[in-house]
Amino acid sequence: MVGERTGVWLIGARGSVATTVIAGAAAVTAGLHPPTGMVTATEPFADCPLPPVDSLVFGGHDPAPTPLPKRAEELVVSGALPPGLPAGVRAELAAADESVRPGTEPADPRGEERLVSALAEDMTAFGQTHRLDRTVVVNLASTEAAPLGAELPPSSRYAAAALRAGCAYVNFTPSTGLHHPKVRHAALDSGLPYAGRDGKTGQTLLRSVLAPMFARRALDVRAWSGTNLLGGGDGAALTDPGAAAAKNAGKERVLAEELGQLPEGEVHIDDVPALGDWKTAWDHVAFDGFLGSRMMLQTIWQGCDSALAAPLVLDLVRLVARAHQLGVAGPVTGLGFYFKDPDTGSSALSEQWRDLLALGERLREPA
Numbered sequence: 001m002v003g004e005r006t007g008v009w010l011i012g013a014r015g016s017v018a019t020t021v022i023a024g025a026a027a028v029t030a031g032l033h034p035p036t037g038m039v040t041a042t043e044p045f046a047d048c049p050l051p052p053v054d055s056l057v058f059g060g061h062d063p064a065p066t067p068l069p070k071r072a073e074e075l076v077v078s079g080a081l082p083p084g085l086p087a088g089v090r091a092e093l094a095a096a097d098e099s100v101r102p103g104t105e106p107a108d109p110r111g112e113e114r115l116v117s118a119l120a121e122d123m124t125a126f127g128q129t130h131r132l133d134r135t136v137v138v139n140l141a142s143t144e145a146a147p148l149g150a151e152l153p154p155s156s157r158y159a160a161a162a163l164r165a166g167c168a169y170v171n172f173t174p175s176t177g178l179h180h181p182k183v184r185h186a187a188l189d190s191g192l193p194y195a196g197r198d199g200k201t202g203q204t205l206l207r208s209v210l211a212p213m214f215a216r217r218a219l220d221v222r223a224w225s226g227t228n229l230l231g232g233g234d235g236a237a238l239t240d241p242g243a244a245a246a247k248n249a250g251k252e253r254v255l256a257e258e259l260g261q262l263p264e265g266e267v268h269i270d271d272v273p274a275l276g277d278w279k280t281a282w283d284h285v286a287f288d289g290f291l292g293s294r295m296m297l298q299t300i301w302q303g304c305d306s307a308l309a310a311p312l313v314l315d316l317v318r319l320v321a322r323a324h325q326l327g328v329a330g331p332v333t334g335l336g337f338y339f340k341d342p343d344t345g346s347s348a349l350s351e352q353w354r355d356l357l358a359l360g361e362r363l364r365e366p367a
Contacts, residue, residue: 006051006321007135009123009167011158013060013100016080016232016277017140017172019071019093020310022058023085026092029054032085037311039337039356040318048360050318059099059126061119061158068097078232078276080304099126104154112152119161127165134324136317137162138170139177139196140309142233145242147176156180163190168324170316171196172309174246174341193323193332195316198340201308202301203228203267203281204251208349210285210297211258220288224255225265230279234305235271244269251340257347277306312338322363334359 010018027033035041040050066074072086072093086093101122104115127135139155147153152160155175160183162169169192171177178187178194187194200208203226214221248267256262265284281301289295316338323332336342337352345355 004051004133004325005055005057005131006317007127007130007132007167008056008058008060008317009126009135009137009162010058010060011062011103011137011139011155012141013058013062013096014064014066014068014071015062015140015142016071016075016306017309017313018060018062019068019075020080020306021140021313022068022093022096023072023075023081023089024310025053025056025058025314026089027085030088032088033082035311035314037308038315039311040315044357045360048322048363050322050363053314053318056314056317057099057130057132058096059101059130060096061101061103061122063102063105068093068100075277075306078278080277080306099129104157112157116152116157116160116164119158120164123161123165123167127167134321135165135167136170136320136324137165137167138313138317139173139175140313141173141175142237143173143246144175144237145240146246147180150182152180152182156183159183160186163187163192166192168192168320169194169196170313170320172199172313172316174198174249188330191327191329193320193328193330194343195320195332195335196339196341196343199309199312200338200340201305201312202279202303203283204254204340205349206281206283206299206301207251207254208258208347208352210299211255212348212350214285214287215258215260221255221259221263221285222288222294223264223286224283226251226267226281226283228267228269228279228281229272229275230269230305231271231273231275232277232305235269235273235275239271249341253341254347277304279303279305319359319363325367326363326365332359334362 075081285297331343336345
C-alpha cells in the first residue's frame with residue numbers, strides 16, 4: 001500500500017483512547033517512541049503490505065468541545081501520556097482536530113434517515129478533502145446499553161453511516177454497532193470488511209489465557225468472580241446497569257466457551273473517578289483438583305486503558321484497510337485476537353493468534 005493514504009475516522013475522536021491513538025501514531029512516525037504493543041509492527045508482519053503508520057490521516061465525530069491538543073495535555077496530567085509528547089506532536093493533533101465533527105447524541109432531533117445521511121456525508125467529505133484511497137471507521141465511543149426498541153442506538157447510526165459512505169468498520173466497544181437487526185443485513189450485503197466487537201485489553205485478555213489452561217489440565221472451575229475499578233469516561237458510562245451488562249457479556253462469553261459452562265460468580269464494575277484513565281481488575285478463581293482438593297487463583301491487572309487500547313486500534317486499522325484493498329467482504333476472519341466478542345473464531349488466545357498469523361498470510365496476496 002505504498003503511496004496510498006488511509007483515513008481513520010474515530011467515533012469518540014476527542015476521548016482518551018482516540019487522543020492516544022492520534023498522538024501515538026504521530027510519535028511513532030516521528031521516531032519519538034517505538035511502536036510498543038503494536039502486533040503489526042512485530043516480525044511476523046514485517047513483509048505484510050499494510051498501510052504505513054505515517055500514511056494514516058485522522059478525523060472523526062465527537063460532540064465534546066475540548067480540542068485534541070488540550071485533551072493530550074490532560075492525559076499527561078493523568079499519566080496516560082508521557083510529559084512533553086503533546087508539544088512534540090501538537091501539529092498532528094491540531095490537524096486531526098480540524099477534521100472532527102459533532103456527530104450525534106442519543107437525543108438528536110433529526111430523523112434517523114437524515115441523521116445517518118448527515119454522518120455519512122461527514123465521512124465522505126473527509127475522504128474527498130484529504131484525497132484518501134479508503135477510510136476505516138472505528139467506534140471508540142463510551143459503552144451504551146443494549147437497545148430496547150427498533151430505533152437505532154448511536155453506535156448503529158454511525159455503523160450505518162460508515163456502510164453508506166463505503167468505509168470499512170471496526171467496533172472496538174461492546175455497543176451494538178453493526179449487530180442491530182436493521183443494520184446487520186446491510187453490512188453483509190455491503191461488500192465491505194468489518195471487525196468487532198469490544199477490544200480485549202486487560203481482564204478478558206488474561207481470562208482468555210487462563211480459562212483454556214484450566215480446561216486443558218482437567219481442573220474443575222467452581223467459581224470465577226471479578227471486580228473492575230476504573231475512572232474516566234468509561235467509569236462514568238458504566239455506572240449505567242445496561243452499559244455494564246453489555247460490557248460484561250464478552251467477559252462471560254470467554255469463560256463459558258472455554259470452560260464449557262459459565263461458572264458461578266459475577267464481575268462488578270465500580271466507577272472511581274480518582275483513577276482517571278487507569279484501571280485495576282481483580283479476579284478470584286475457585287477450582288477443584290485431584291481428590292476434590294480445593295484451591296484458588298487470584299490475579300490483579302493494573303494498567304492504563306488508553307495506552308493498552310491505542311496500539312490495538314492502530315493494528316486493526318492497518319489490517320482492515322489492507323483487507324478492504326483486497327476486496328475482503330464481511331467479518332474479517334482472524335481478528336478475534338483483538339476482541340472479547342469476536343464475529344468469528346475461538347475465544348482462546350492461542351488459537352486466535354494462529355488465526356491472526358493466517359490472516360497475515362492472506363493479506364500478503366497481491367491486490
